[in-house]
Amino acid sequence: MIVVEHLTKKYGDVTAVRDLSFTVDKGKIWGLLGPNGSGKTTTMRVLTGFLSASEGRAAVGGFDVFERPDEVKKIIGYLPENVPFYPEMTVAGYLGFVAEIKQVPGPRRKEAVARAIESCGLESVGRRLIRNISRGFKQRLGLAQALIHDPQVLVLDEPTIGLDPAQIVEIRQLIKSLRRERTIMLSTHILQEVSQTCDGVAIISEGRLVVSSSLAELASSFGGREGVVLKVRRGAREAAASLRRIRGVNKVEHEGNEVRLEWEKGLDPREEILGIVSAKDLGLLEMRSAAPSVEDLYLKVISGGTIQ
Amino acid sequence: MRNLWSITKRELTAFFVSPIAYIVVAVFLFLGGSFFYGRVQIYELYTRQMMSYGYGQPPNVNQELILYFFSFSLLVLIFVVPLLTMRLFSEEKKTGTEELLLTSPLSVTQIVGGKFLATLVLYVVILLFSVLIVLFGFLFGNPEFLPVLSGFIGLLLVGAAFISVGMLFSSLTENQVVAAVLSIGTLLLLYFIYYETYFSTGIVKAVIGAVSFTPRFENMIQGNMDTADLAYFLSFTFFGLFLTQAVIQSRRWR
Numbered sequence: 001m002i003v004v005e006h007l008t009k010k011y012g013d014v015t016a017v018r019d020l021s022f023t024v025d026k027g028k029i030w031g032l033l034g035p036n037g038s039g040k041t042t043t044m045r046v047l048t049g050f051l052s053a054s055e056g057r058a059a060v061g062g063f064d065v066f067e068r069p070d071e072v073k074k075i076i077g078y079l080p081e082n083v084p085f086y087p088e089m090t091v092a093g094y095l096g097f098v099a100e101i102k103q104v105p106g107p108r109r110k111e112a113v114a115r116a117i118e119s120c121g122l123e124s125v126g127r128r129l130i131r132n133i134s135r136g137f138k139q140r141l142g143l144a145q146a147l148i149h150d151p152q153v154l155v156l157d158e159p160t161i162g163l164d165p166a167q168i169v170e171i172r173q174l175i176k177s178l179r180r181e182r183t184i185m186l187s188t189h190i191l192q193e194v195s196q197t198c199d200g201v202a203i204i205s206e207g208r209l210v211v212s213s214s215l216a217e218l219a220s221s222f223g224g225r226e227g228v229v230l231k232v233r234r235g236a237r238e239a240a241a242s243l244r245r246i247r248g249v250n251k252v253e254h255e256g257n258e259v260r261l262e263w264e265k266g267l268d269p270r271e272e273i274l275g276i277v278s279a280k281d282l283g284l285l286e287m288r289s290a291a292p293s294v295e296d297l298y299l300k301v302i303s304g305g306t307i308q
Numbered sequence: 309m310r311n312l313w314s315i316t317k318r319e320l321t322a323f324f325v326s327p328i329a330y331i332v333v334a335v336f337l338f339l340g341g342s343f344f345y346g347r348v349q350i351y352e353l354y355t356r357q358m359m360s361y362g363y364g365q366p367p368n369v370n371q372e373l374i375l376y377f378f379s380f381s382l383l384v385l386i387f388v389v390p391l392l393t394m395r396l397f398s399e400e401k402k403t404g405t406e407e408l409l410l411t412s413p414l415s416v417t418q419i420v421g422g423k424f425l426a427t428l429v430l431y432v433v434i435l436l437f438s439v440l441i442v443l444f445g446f447l448f449g450n451p452e453f454l455p456v457l458s459g460f461i462g463l464l465l466v467g468a469a470f471i472s473v474g475m476l477f478s479s480l481t482e483n484q485v486v487a488a489v490l491s492i493g494t495l496l497l498l499y500f501i502y503y504e505t506y507f508s509t510g511i512v513k514a515v516i517g518a519v520s521f522t523p524r525f526e527n528m529i530q531g532n533m534d535t536a537d538l539a540y541f542l543s544f545t546f547f548g549l550f551l552t553q554a555v556i557q558s559r560r561w562r
Contacts (some may be wrong), residue, residue, distance in 0.1 A: 011562055052560045063346040073413040084408035086318070088325045100314040101412040145408070 001026040001153060001183040002047065007056035009042050015207055018040040019056070022202045024183055029175070031201040032187040033298065040187035041205040044157050047185070048078045060153055074103060077146035081157040083138055084145075087131035091122055091141060094130060095148055102149035116144040120174065123234035131247055136167040143174060154178065156186040160193060172197050191298050195224035203298060227251070227262035228270065229290045233283030244281065246272050260290065311414050315422025316429070319396070323430050328391060334512050336388050337437050343380045344441050369451035370531075374442055378459045378529040381438065383471060383521075385463075386499060390491035392430060394484040394523070396423045401482040410560075420553045431467045435460065453530030462528030465541035466521060470495060472548025479515025479555040482557060495550075498522075 002024040008028040009017040013049040014187040018038040024030040032040050047058055049069040057064065082146045084093060117126055124130045125133045130141065139159065146154055159175060160168045175184065175197055188194065194201045197216065202212035211218070232239060240254040248267035253260045263269055277284050323329040354367045402408040409419055439460065443521065445451050473494055476488040502520035505506070506514050524537040 046406075050411050051562070052408055063540070071415045073411055076411070078407075078411050080404060080407045080411075082404035082407075084405040085403065086322065086405060088322060089318075097314065097318050098408070101311065101414055103311075112427075187513075206534065233349075236334050 001028075001061060002030075002185060003057075003059045004043070004136045005057045006049070007043070007058055008054045009039075009046060009051065009207075010054045017046070017204075018183070018207040020204065020207070020209050022054075022131060022209060024185055024200070026183050027179070027181060028199045028214075029179055029184040029197055031198040032185060032204065033189070033191065033194050033201050034187075034204040035189055037263065038204050039187075041157055043204070043208075044078070044080075044155050044185070044187060048076055048079075048155055048201045051074055074149070074154045077149065077154045079142045079146045079154075079156045079159055081161070082140035085130045085141070088129065088229060089127055090127055091133065091137075092117065094141070099148045100147045104149050112148050112150070115150075119147065119178070120144040136163055136170070137295060139163055139167070139175070142150065142176075143171070152182060154182055154186075155171035156184065158188060159186055160188070160190075162176045191295055192209065225262050225289050226265050226268070228259060228273070229286075229288050230259045230261070230273070230277065230284065231286035232257055232259065233285055235280060235282045239272075239277065239280060239282050241275060243275055246276070247260065257285075311411065311418040312422040312425065312496070315409075315419055318451065319423050319426030320429060321383070323392070323426065324548070326395075328395070329430060332388050332391050333434050333437065335386055336434055337441070339384050340381055340438050344373070344377050348444075355458060357386065361540075369445055369449040370455050373445055373449070374451055374456055374459065375529055377442065378463065379526075381463060382466060382525055385467060386495040387492055389431070389470035390474045390477075390488045391469060392427055393471055393478055394488040395551075396427070396475055398477040398482050398484045398487050410556075415488055416553050416556050419555065420475070420549055424475060424549055427434065427471045427475075432464070435463055435467070440465075447533050452531070455529070456534050458531050459529040461482040461533070462525050465528075465538070465545075466525050469521060469541050469544040469548065472545045472552070476548050476552045476555065479552045 004023070005021050007017055007020040008015065020039070020043060032043060034040050042051065046053050047065060049065055049072055052066065057066075059065060060072045061075045063075075065072050086097075088098065092113060095116055096109060099109045099112050117123060120143050122140055122144055125137050126175070133141070139162075143156070143159065146156065156175070160171050163171060172193070174296065175186065178184065186193075186197070198215065200212070200214040201218070203210040230239075234257075236254045236257050236259050240252050240259050243249060243259065243261060244252045246269050246278060248263045248269050250264065251260075251262040260267055261273065274284075274287075351367060351369070351372050353373065358364050358366055381449055397406070400409065410416075442456060445456075446530070470491075474487070474491040477483070477490040477494070481487050481490075498520055499522055501516050502522040505517050505520075510517065524534075524540050527534060
């Protein structure tokens with residue numbers, strides 16, 4: 001449903017997105033995950049036709065974004081990072097206006113507004129001015145305006161940013177309830193958001209794609225392995241060398257006074273490890289199990305970037 | 309056309325919920341009214357003088373009253389129209405609503421046209437109020453009608469041209485004050501540059517004479533409808549709107 005091929009976007013000398021390619025199948029919720037400034041918003045702006053690309057191709061619903069922008073705009077609902085409001089309008093008035101410019105035919109407009117208000121839980125604020133409603137309602141209103149023309153594809157840029165934890169849970173549930181036949185792409189810099197809402201994830205860093213795959217695939221590619229992290233008082237470096245000789249252990253890394261080990265699932269050399277630790281008198285402080293996960297991958301990606 | 313009208317409707321409501329439109333209308337009418345009242349007093353003084361001398365023509369209402377009113381209105385409009393247009397694009401850019409408009413199935417031409425139309429409607433409302441002022445000239449005097457009509461057509465055309473300049477500067481910046489100051493500066497320049505023709509010669513004189521709106525407006529308020537002046541104002545307006553459209557279109561290609 002969403003196809004991005006070798007997309008590059010430059011702002012003058014700054015390259016925001018570099019040779020990005022991924023696809024999202026129909027009916028999936030895909031997370032675009034990356035630290036702030038990694039090119040998520042730029043990617044979404046290109047997909048929605050707000051920005052042009054410097055190179056590459058993007059298509060939504062079979063329509064090329066650059067050649068048939070109007071067709072694409074008709075089937076996309078877009079929630080920008082800064083939710084676009086006219087503060088002097090009422091909630092219902094604003095949705096009516098959005099329905100008009102999204103080409104909802106006149107007779108169906110009233111119904112579309114009512115449906116959007118209902119599905120986003122805005123009944124209590126329908127007649128209030130937008131400037132007077134709370135942050136949480138504004139974010140819901142942002143979703144409502146994206147939904148108004150019943151689009152096949154939803155592009156949501158940081159839909160939960162700036163909300164309190166209870167509101168975050170609400171919005172995530174709302175997004176899941178919106179899925180039905182829709183393809184949804186949402187951007188976030190929070191990993192949990194992806195694991196709780198999405199079917200798949202495209203991780204990007206500094207404008208480049210790190211990985212794009214379904215969560216199930218990602219889990220199985222890491223699932224065949226187990227590991228522990230040891231925290232020792234001294235001698236982490238020497239310990240790493242002798243721990244590497246244990247049969248089945250295929251990865252040993254040490255950093256400061258921590259040693260991370262991984263092995264093939266089912267071998268469980270933990271007793272041997274402990275034997276070496278006590279024989280070498282390393283002063284074991286902590287031993288915790290640490291299966292390699294998407295989180296590690298993501299943390300590696302964003303180290304150096306900012307994260308909440 | 310329906311899309312354009314959607315934009316126009318929203319802009320019109322935005323004008324009327326914000327205090328700016330009311331303030332601008334009030335200031336324009338207050339200034340116009342006061343000025344007109346002042347000219348009426350001068351006119352009365354002339355008339356009395358003529359009567360006491362007992363000879364000479366009574367002063368002409370068109371020349372001594374209404375003409376001055378039109379010239380004065382032009383000067384006020386230079387300051388007032390940019391205050392109406394300054395928010396049109398700057399605000400959308402600042403609040404992010406331009407992202408909503410530009411990701412909707414609307415053409416940039418429809419957006420620009422819709423906003424222009426809304427401002428023009430508001431401007432016509434202002435003009436209709438100022439017709440009331442001039443009406444007093446007809447109540448208490450006997451001015452010629454046609455020069456007054458062509459004067460108002462002149463005001464309408466000059467207003468449309470000013471709106472297009474204001475929109476262009478609003479599309480260039482997200483700061484409304486910057487947009488207003490640049491528009492006022494440009495309009496003042498185009499207004500005063502005409503007086504340079506008294507001192508220059510040859511090509512400079514020709515170019516300045518062709519660019520400035522002042523002589524063309526003077527022509528119209530004197531009652532001379534010339535197709536060249538009409539063409540000037542219409543092409544001025546279209547050129548302004550075209551540039552505005554191009555500026556917004558080009559923002560995609562940053």
